[in-house]
Amino acid sequence: MTKSDPIRPTDADARTLARDLLSSATYAALAVTDPATGTPSVTRVALATAPDGAPITLISDLSSHTGALRADANCALLVGEPGDKGDALTHPRMTLHAKASFLAKDSEAHTQTRDHFLSLRPKAKLYVDFPDFSFVRFDLSGGLLNGGFGKAFHLTSEDVLAPTSFA
Numbered sequence: 001m002t003k004s005d006p007i008r009p010t011d012a013d014a015r016t017l018a019r020d021l022l023s024s025a026t027y028a029a030l031a032v033t034d035p036a037t038g039t040p041s042v043t044r045v046a047l048a049t050a051p052d053g054a055p056i057t058l059i060s061d062l063s064s065h066t067g068a069l070r071a072d073a074n075c076a077l078l079v080g081e082p083g084d085k086g087d088a089l090t091h092p093r094m095t096l097h098a099k100a101s102f103l104a105k106d107s108e109a110h111t112q113t114r115d116h117f118l119s120l121r122p123k124a125k126l127y128v129d130f131p132d133f134s135f136v137r138f139d140l141s142g143g144l145l146n147g148g149f150g151k152a153f154h155l156t157s158e159d160v161l162a163p164t165s166f167a
Helices: 012-024 064-071 108-120 122-126
Strands: 027-033 042-048 055-058 072-078 093-102 133-146 150-157
Touching: 012 093, 012 133, 012 150, 027 055, 027 064, 042 055, 042 064, 055 108, 064 093, 072 133, 093 108, 108 133
Parallel strands: none
Antiparallel strands: 027 042, 027 072, 055 133, 072 093, 093 133, 133 150
């Protein structure tokens, strides 16, 4: 008996699902490597997308995952939550492989990201300007999409990031 490859060719439906999962996410699980132990660590972070579709978050320097990202920018995001009904494994989710970059607070990118983030997550106004908070952009290198049982796809960054009309 031969084992068939469970990964399907990535098609327009898979790309649409990946983009929808990312654009509708309000949070994600962030996986980092703890610099003190070299072991994986996972936490939940608020999530939004930049105007170009890239995932962004706002995190505090007081959290251990911020130190981990500053020590090693390689990380992963798990996006997609189970619905209210049915088996959790039948609901779509994806893992995004990324490199985190912190936006300098005195940069135009920070100002633009702050305004955009607050338009999407207005409750963040309570802490967005605290001195220990920073915006992080996740530059995608690829990922894995699980659209439910029997619907697995490899993703490129181009598959996930929707084409934009921004110059």
